[in-house]
Amino acid sequence: MSVWDSIIGQQAVVSQLQAIALGDPKSIAQSWLICGPPGSGRSHVARAFAAALESPDHGMSDEPTRVTEQILAGTHPDVSILATNKVTIGIDEVRELIGVSEQMPSTAPWRIIIIEDVDRMLERTTNVLLKEIEEPAEHTIWLLCAPSAQDVLPTIRSRTRIVNLAVPPVKSVAAWLEHSVGVEPKVAVRAARLAEGHIGIAKLYAKDERVMSDRDELIVGVLGLQRASNAVLLAGDLIDSAKEQAEADVARQAAAAEAEFRRINGLGEKDRIPPKLRGAYNAIAKKDEIKRQATRRSRDVLDRALNSIASVYRDVAVLQNNAESSVGLINLENRTAITELSVRLNRQDAVNRLEEIATARRRLLGNGNPTLVFEALFCALIPPAAPTSRRRR
Template structure:
């Protein structure tokens, strides 16, 4: 057993990190870990943090108390920050900077993992910059982002970069089969459809409803024939994302509000709240709205990634390639699209989907971004 076992298909990353641990003077105080969704950025950061705290040789045994605490998220000298909102607030970063100044209480290092470094606005990143430039001697920052371009240049220039790749489909399928007992054929189909995103692959492999809904979503653009069809389909997709966000957050929001009221000494059924309590409740409700907004945008982005996989398959067929299709269960639809359109049109369609993703990331209203995308990819007269 090793802390690196959960990092699937990233042997080059494991080699680079273990070499840094073993080579005197190779450790830097700021690291930027990048990779596409599902590649294991947070897994790599956690494994590296555990190996940094491990006192065994080689580091990262996975069995000692330090390793177990880091992997469980309970190590007192490892702080992890992730956000369920659209952006990481400046107040959160200022709090991290204060934590970074403290000496480790028992571990070898004070380690701060920022899972969503790409969700810091530029002014927030600038607040973090000085702490990364001149960190305390025993503090290490581990920043995670999809790519180096997702963090400001002054931050990335001061970090050592570790780039993760998309794991091979076979590696994900083997993991699902061995760890979760999933039939190898189902595991491979799910891994391919999820484009090697481990969490999504597991969901598709174990949830029939998730597989059916994904197919329905991919078929939706195939039914668009006019602008009005595109507008209706956009409304359907955005409503679906809203429903997903509500289902994922409503119960959690309710429990968090109940806990806050209990902590503030408010009895059940109280309708008139003191001003100070009202302010705390309002702040919590605003946080809930931001969390729901992020979840909705994440669902829509995943839908767009799936659409890109569909048109990628169309391009594969138009080029006459024998590469495996991502969406083999839609082979007949893919053949029809490939025959009906041109390669140039398919590439333009993929560009329209990428444009919608950028607009969504830039905080454009989801309905407007999705409408524009579907209007652009409808069949041309």
């Protein structure tokens, strides 16, 4: 399987980058901006492109080379990857990368720097990076990733070669889940549809029944909103679910990190940690860091919930505009309730509710209290009372 086989639903971009990797190295642009919506795989495209540029087989062999494996795993000495869970990318992190970019590659043709979510840079941080993007070292290639070119300052856009990714088709995501992840066909199709082309979320839905069940309950709850008490209860359930999902996810990752630490150091599952390794072990088991990770993951779950809620009103708009045959519904399992809601709301009502969801997202990004944000949102989503016919006297 070539390095490009892991890229889903981006054949036009893959063909373009394959040709560049196989072409004359002297003609390769040294500053790139890879753009695509969340879940489109932009960071995977960046790593695959880096592997194709660095590996002797240009990423085309059925069996990946050691260089390719190292790059995809993030362990190659000449490929630096900056990824962050923070709200912004720090200026010191960028300065450190700039220092690395000036060094000659140790084993590969290029020194490649990948920055995921470059849109998270503040303007002063971007200005530090700008000169390097405009005039990279002769042996360095910069691969920047962002949701869209508009999310990056014009000074960066104008100095990079832009690659735009599409939202992966549901069929492509479902096929990947089925053949590469080992998911049953019906589950794969449903997970891909509900994820709306987001590869990571599709895999999560397909592999974690609890996450899928929580989404189903959320949609039923939104469609059943009738009064403020419903809104308050639904918000509480969602916050609790997000916290539980986040804590379970972080606990799994912490357990995996501990198991890997023990494996590397030749320790059994129940062996005591030797005093000389205690410091390194404590570094991967910091309670404060685990708590921060759980908080970030909880916000990720809530952000995903907002996408699910928005899909309800997207489906309402589809029915109101008689567009189901051309674009389909996301929440097919709830078609009857969504049809009823599309009658109770007019077109402007549906648009207004999508705007309320966007407002809730901005409040969360601004560190608003999640419970209050969702209570306000769900109250705003309560539909007008269904008309009742008067009895004739």
